Amino acid sequence: xSKFFTSSIGQKFFMSITGLxxxxxxxxxxxxNSLLLFGDGELFNRAANFMGSNPLMKVIEPVLALGFILHIxxxxxxxxxxxxxxxxxxxxTNNTKxxxxxxxxxxLGGLILTFLVIHLINFFWKIKFGTITAISYDGGKTELHxxxxxxxxxxxxxxxxxxxxxxxAIFLFLHLTHGxxxxxxxxxxxxxxxISRLKTIAYIYAIIVAxxxxxxxxxxxxxxxx
Amino acid sequence: xxxxxxIWKQENPKAKGKFVKYELDGVAEExxxxxxxxxxxxxxxxxxxxxxxxxxxxREGICGSCGxxxxxxxxxxxxxxxxxxxxxxxxxxGDSITIEPWRAKGFPVIKDLIVDRNAFDKIxxxxxxxxxxxxxxxxxxxxxxxxxxADKAFDAAACIGCGACVAACKNSSAMLFVAAKVSxxxxxxxxxxxxxxxxxxxxxKMDELGFGSCTNTGACEAECPKGISIDYIAMLNREYLCxxxxxxx
Numbered sequence: 001x002s003k004f005f006t007s008s009i010g011q012k013f014f015m016s017i018t019g020l021x022x023x024x025x026x027x028x029x030x031x032x033n034s035l036l037l038f039g040d041g042e043l044f045n046r047a048a049n050f051m052g053s054n055p056l057m058k059v060i061e062p063v064l065a066l067g068f069i070l071h072i073x074x075x076x077x078x079x080x081x082x083x084x085x086x087x088x089x090x091x092x093t094n095n096t097k098x099x100x101x102x103x104x105x106x107x108l109g110g111l112i113l114t115f116l117v118i119h120l121i122n123f124f125w126k127i128k129f130g131t132i133t134a135i136s137y138d139g140g141k142t143e144l145h146x147x148x149x150x151x152x153x154x155x156x157x158x159x160x161x162x163x164x165x166x167x168x169a170i171f172l173f174l175h176l177t178h179g180x181x182x183x184x185x186x187x188x189x190x191x192x193x194x195i196s197r198l199k200t201i202a203y204i205y206a207i208i209v210a211x212x213x214x215x216x217x218x219x220x221x222x223x224x225x226x
Numbered sequence: 227x228x229x230x231x232x233i234w235k236q237e238n239p240k241a242k243g244k245f246v247k248y249e250l251d252g253v254a255e256e257x258x259x260x261x262x263x264x265x266x267x268x269x270x271x272x273x274x275x276x277x278x279x280x281x282x283x284x285r286e287g288i289c290g291s292c293g294x295x296x297x298x299x300x301x302x303x304x305x306x307x308x309x310x311x312x313x314x315x316x317x318x319x320g321d322s323i324t325i326e327p328w329r330a331k332g333f334p335v336i337k338d339l340i341v342d343r344n345a346f347d348k349i350x351x352x353x354x355x356x357x358x359x360x361x362x363x364x365x366x367x368x369x370x371x372x373x374x375x376a377d378k379a380f381d382a383a384a385c386i387g388c389g390a391c392v393a394a395c396k397n398s399s400a401m402l403f404v405a406a407k408v409s410x411x412x413x414x415x416x417x418x419x420x421x422x423x424x425x426x427x428x429x430x431k432m433d434e435l436g437f438g439s440c441t442n443t444g445a446c447e448a449e450c451p452k453g454i455s456i457d458y459i460a461m462l463n464r465e466y467l468c469x470x471x472x473x474x475x
Contacts (some may be wrong), residue, residue, distance in 0.1 A: 004470040007429055008399075008439035009463055078439055082397035085331050085438035091232075091245065092324045094445065095298035096394050102443040103396055182442040185456070188464025192457045 009186075011078055016186035018071040019179050023205070025064055026172075030212045037219055041148030042137060048147040052127065072113065079106045101174040102182070108175040115168035122154055122161070123147075155220035162217035173210030180205050227253050227314070230322035231266065233278055236335050239342075243335065245324070255315035259302060260285060260292060262314055279338035285310040287451060290386030293393065294339055295326040300390035300449045308388060308451045328389050330398035331436035345435045346387050346403060352431035353424035354407045356416050375413045382410040384452040391446035391454075397438030402446035404428050405462035406454050412465050422469035429466055 004010040032051060035044040051057055101108060126132065127147065135146040154161050180202035184190050190198060228251045236243030250266050257265070260282050267277035283289040292309040296302030302312045317323065325339060333341040358364075371379075383406070391402035408425050411417025417424070433439075440459055447456045 003426070003430060007466075007470075008433050009429055009466045010470070012439055012441075012463075013467065078441075082399070082438035082441070085398035085436055086329050086396075087331055088329050090295060090298070090326055090329055091234075092295075092298035092326070094394065094396065096300075096445040096448050098443045098445045098448060102441070105441060178442070185442050185460050186440075186463055188460050188462075188467055190457065190460035192455060195457060195460075 008078075011074055012186045014070060015074050015078065016183040018067045018074070019183045021067045022071060023176070023180065023183070023209075025067070026209050030209055033216055034212065036148065036151060036216055041146075041152070044148045044151075045135060045144050045146060046137075049144045052145070068116075072109070075106055075109055099178060101178040105175065105178060108171050111171045112168065112175055115164065115171065118164060119168070123150065126150060151216075152220055152224070155217045156224040159221075159225075162221055165217045166214045169210040169214035172213065173206045176206035176209060177202055227255065227317075227319040229253055229262075229314075229317060229320070232322060232324040233339070234326045234335075235276075235278070235338050236327075237337065239334055239336055253314050255313065255317075257314045258285070258310055259294075259296070259312040259314065260310050279340050281340045282310060287311045288386060290388035290451075293328055293341075293388045293390055295328060295393055297324055300328070300393040301388075301451055305448075306451055306453045308386075311451070328393040330389075330392045332398065332400065333389060333392060341389070343387070343389050345437070346389065346400070348435060349400065349404060349428050349431045350407065353420065353427040354411070355420075356411055357419050358416070369415050371414055379410045379413040382406040382413070382454065382458055385410075385450075385454055386452060388451060390449045390451060392437065394445040394449035395438065395440075396443060396445065397441055398436075399440045399446075400432050400435075400437040401440040401459050401462065402450060402454060402456065404432050405456075405458035408465055409458045409461045412461070421465065422473050425462065425465040425469045426473060429462075 004013075032044075032047050035047050038044075127145065127150070132145040132147065133149055134143050135149070136143045155165075181190075181195070181198035184198050185195070228249065231248040231250060232245050233248060234243060235246045248266060248270075250262070250269065253262055253265070260280070263278060263280055270277045280292070280294065282292045285292070287308040287310060290308070293300060294302070294309045296309070296312070301307055301309045303316045304312055327333075327335050327339045328341045328343075330341075332345040333343055336342050385403060385406035387403060389400075389403070392398050392400050395401075408428060411424060412421050442456070442459075444456055447454065
């Protein structure tokens with residue numbers, strides 16, 4: 001068991017588990033975000049404030065951060081080790097037909113990380129450490145952070161942020177098309193029947209998640225700008 | 227037809243090595259790729275030049291010794307073939323063909339296009355065997371095996387250990403090889419006795435010898451001359467994880 005953590009399959013196991021955890025998080029995140037599309041923002045504000053103040057979330061937040069950190073640290077370590085496994089490169093680059101995403105997961109991951117930093121500065125940082133305008137509901141009885149205003153303000157005010165968020169979703173889409181089924185393959189939950197099913201589900205999942213996230217800036221552009 | 231060749235030449239394991247260009251005329255399209263190299267070498271010998279060293283044996287796709295990296299693909303263009311089963315009809319007049327040895331830390335170059343694939347033998351020695359009773363030959367079919375398990379084990383056993391999986395993999399991972407070898411035993415009752423130790427030890431040896439880890443690109447499956455599926459890698463992962471969590475040693 002002690003060797004498990006240092007073995008190649010053991011390290012991949014952590015990539016897989018953290019990846020599955022992050023994919024679950026994406027679904028929760030998208031569900032809350034989808035409330036942006038309905039009404040004048042009250043629904044989203046209530047959901048966002050509930051997520052922000054819920055004691056359970058105080059526990060889950062560091063776990064989520066740890067999930068990201070482990071996924072990134074293991075990916076970096078594995079990628080570096082894998083590069084060292086071929087000290088002398090080929091003159092002719094490999095022509096074997098495989099999916100582009102599968103060969104560029106680390107690069108895609110790096111691009112998603114860059115997006116994540118921008119995303120955290122845009123919202124998380126401002127909500128946690130900045131000042132957010134308040135909005136009252138129920139005739140002044142409930143006072144909440146106007147997170148809807150923060151989100152809609154960003155997407156209607158700066159078009160390049162819309163572009164960045166759509167681009168981020170495209171990178172995420174590519175990363176997920178490989179990551180989803182690959183996670184199941186690594187934990188051994190795969191066979192000759194399930195491999196094609198999982199690859200199909202991977203595309204469906206990636207389209208829903210990435211398409212959903214990309215739709216939000218497009219929605220605000222259509223609502224306010226066009 | 228006339229072709230241009232760009233071949234890796236390396237005097238010995240420690241030498242630096244470089245690409246050397248050759249031109250070869252009179253290549254017939256029904257020649258196998260190895261026959262083309264034979265005719266190149268005959269020409270070089272006549273011209274008192276050093277022939278190109280390449281490995282070959284059975285020339286019928288079952289020994290696994292003739293692995294060459296041709297124009298960016300292990301065993302060249304074509305699916306489920308060894309280099310010996312590749313024919314010159316896959317090429318055209320004036321084509322230039324770059325031939326490289328397998329590149330991997332686990333497969334050091336011995337000379338020119340020949341690499342040392344001893345690492346695979348070391349992985350096999352770490353666990354690729356079963357325990358049997360010595361003495362009289364056992365009664366055939368005394369141990370029953372289901373048709374499904376027998377078929378699946380047989381498909382895995384088709385692996386000829388050529389190393390194309392390692393050569394094709396961007397991580398130089400030997401996972402498809404190890405997966406085939408672990409699965410062919412794990413699927414059969416005879417292989418159950420050492421199943422846990424086998425998975426653990428063969429993976430430990432694979433890691434130790436400097437092969438990379440699997441990132442599921444599927445390049446190995448695409449280039450395997452025996453068409454071995456990456457399903458077996460999932461099976462190996464399953465075997466390894468179960469063994470890791472249950473082995474008490």
